[in-house]
Amino acid sequence: MTSLPLPDSALPPVVSTEEWKKAHAALLVREKEHTRATDALAAERRRMPMVRVDADYRFVGPEGEVGLLDLFAGRRQLLVYRFFYDSDVDGWPDKGCPGCSYLADNVPHLAHLHAWDTSFVMVSEAGQDQIAALKRHMGWEGTPWYTLVGKSFSQDFDVPEMFGVNVFLRDDHDRVYRTYFVTGRGVESMLPTLGMLDLTALGRQETWEDTPEGRPQLPPYRAERHDEYA
Structure with a gap:
């Protein structure tokens, strides 16, 4: 990828080490406030009420048809990401939704989630043959990916026309x-790439950001499939 023009006037000011440490210390105060606010929000999330799921939602995986409980793989918690990969997606069947593909690239090694008794899976309307081929091509073999049976899961869990992450809990009685x-x-917390960019002087380089004049700013939400960047 070719770097965009960056005139000297757009660069951060150059200061002494002492001045830089002072500015960093001031920002660190704000960052710690933000961290505490994020912790408080997470505490509220942990106190959210929950809704029992009684319907028998069905999915197809490499081993055949399974139910929602099977997606837990015996663990206590489950995150289900609705990945748009079907005949309506541009590039079908060789490509999935660009934004969904971006998220799939950011999924961590699942052993870390599993160590906290939590599973992660993706679900789509595509059949298992198409899913298996795309996983091989994109290098997502480590992520469980199931085929939705019917429309009920997507409709009941707010993802018929929009990506999203639903989180479930299993009690001792299954x-x-x-x-x-x-x-x-809201899914940005699952995208470490964006967090890494937020640490840089140029940020995400998108038009919606509050960025000093002259810095690179391109159209927002320009995530692409990793094999398509220029």
């Missing part, structure tokens, strides 16, 4: 509950 849902920019 009863399943929905505890949380997030879509839109």
Whole structure:
């Protein structure tokens, strides 16, 4: 990818080490406030009520048809990401939704989630043959990916036309509950790439950001499939 023009006037001011440490210390105060606010919000999330899931939602995986409880793989918690990969997606069947593909690239090694008794899976309307081929091509073999059976899961959990993450909890009697849902920019907490860019002087380089004049600013939400960047 070719770097965009960056005139000297657009660069951060150059200061002494002492001045830089002073500015960094001031920003650190704000960052710690933000961290505490994020912790408080997470505490509220943990106190959200939940809804029991009684319907028998069905999915197809590599081993055949399974139910929602099976997606837990014996663990206590489950995150389900609705990945748009079907005949309506541009590039079908060789490509999935660009934004969904971006998220799939950011999924961590699942052993870390599993160590906290939590599973993560993706679900789509595409058949298992198409899913298996795309996983091989994109390098997502480590992520469980199931085929939706019918439209009921997507409709009941707010993802018929929009990506999103639904979170479920299993009790000791194998009863399943929905505890949380997030879509839109709410899924950014799952995208370490954006967090890394936020640490840089140029940021995400998108037009919506409050950025000093002259810095690169391109159209927002320009995530692409990793094999398509220029």
